[in-house]
Amino acid sequence: MNNVKQMDHKQLPSKQERHRLFGSVEPGPKQKPIEKNKMPDLQNLQKDFLFDIDAVGISNVKYPITVKSSLSPVSQTTIATFQFTSRIPKTSKGTNMSRFTEQLHLYHEKGFVADFHTLKVFTKDLAKRLNQDDATIALTFPWFYERRGPQSDMVGMNHATITMSVTFDALKGYSIQASLTASITTLCPCSKEISEYSAHNQRGHITMDIDFMDDFDEAGTDWKEMLLEAAESNASARLHPVLKRPDEKMVTEQAYENPRFVEDMVRLVAADLYELPFVSKFKVSCRNEESIHMHDAIATLSYNKLEPNS
Structure with a gap:
């Protein structure tokens, strides 16, 4: 015996009637022109x-x-x-x-x-x-790049956030700006100094806002890679999408050997940006997501190479 209950069939109104039920009305008279001109x-x-x-x-x-x-x-x-x-x-x-x-x-x-x-x-x-x-x-987008484990050489994808901005002015010409935000690892120098063993670390985020020199020529110069290197090479350690145990050992030991405050980070990155010939002025910001505090640590540094005493 079939105990499956047969579903009742509901007779719905037409779609047009359903629209009227929920508030649709007939189009009113059209008197305004439809031609663009x-x-x-x-x-x-x-x-x-x-x-x-x-x-x-x-x-x-x-x-x-x-x-x-x-x-x-x-x-x-x-x-x-x-x-x-x-x-x-x-x-x-x-x-x-x-x-x-x-x-x-x-x-x-x-x-x-x-x-x-x-x-x-x-x-x-x-x-x-x-x-x-x-x-x-102005446009903002994620830029992806390959990153290999330092020991295993296993590859994965990292990304940074890029912003590019160009203004054309009929009298003044062009002005060009860019920004790159990259994530890094920092290890707390204070924690390393006072602890008998170990030290806490955090994920940091470096943002570099730069103005380009008027004579900047993009040909042969990947400014994205140069800004990324300025952020990552000054950190306690780089971030990796794939880490095997030998990689993790190398990365954590490198971080322990290179402790960084947020103050250290903005000054070290600023030094690299100062040496880049296509950068006219810059602002460097670092935000560390603290692992043993409820707050973030932040620092910002600005410098205009065209007005060094400003």
């Missing part, structure tokens, strides 16, 4: 609107990009988060937001390579498209 353009309205606007545009735009690198993988695709802005004078009511994404998609169709040459051309084209004298693009 007949529509009013409020953003292009010209009057005295009281103040110039420093920057207006769009942000949090995600698009795929290609990143070139001197570290393996030498070419990779990743997702960038974009921001586009332009100044507007007080005589203009607003900007045309759709033109930002229109241009981004045109570049995407050609293959958007995240390098400063592409960003320079992009901002100049964007300013022309907006009928303005300037335009700025």
Whole structure:
């Protein structure tokens, strides 16, 4: 005997009736023009609107990009988060937001390579498209690179966070900035000094914000690798995606041999950035996630090589 209860069949109203049940109404009369050339353009309205606007545009735009690198993988695709802005004078009511994404998609169709040459051309084209004298693009993305275990040579992927920014100004030319945030290991010098044995360590995060010299030429210079090296080479130890026991022994011993405060980190990284010829000014920040405290430890250092006494 079949004891399976037969499911009752529910007779639902049509989809159109269900929409009406939940509040949909019939379209009302349409009286405004549908042709673009007949529509009013409020953003292009010209009057005295009281103040110039420093920057207006769009942000949090995600698009795929290609990143070139001197570290393996030498070419990779990743997702960038974009921001586009332009100044507007007080005589203009607003900007045309759709033109930002229109241009981004045109570049995407050609293959958007995240390098400063592409960003320079992009901002100049964007300013022309907006009928303005300037335009700025900024994009943030994860940059991946291979990292091998120091003893086992087993490979995995690490990543740093990159931000690139270019501003085109019809009178002043281009200004170029970049930022890299990398994670590292630091071991507490104080803990090592006062303890009979062992010392606590923490994961640190180094952020370097830099301005480039006006004559910076990207050809043959992977600034991403150089900033990454400035962060990692000054740490107690580097982070690794794959560590076997012989690797772990080497990494922990190296950290013990190279204790670092956050103050030490920003000063050591600053020294490396000072020696990079393409860097004009920089800001270095370190944040350590303390392993035996409830707080983080932080330090920041800024320096302008063009104004050393400022």
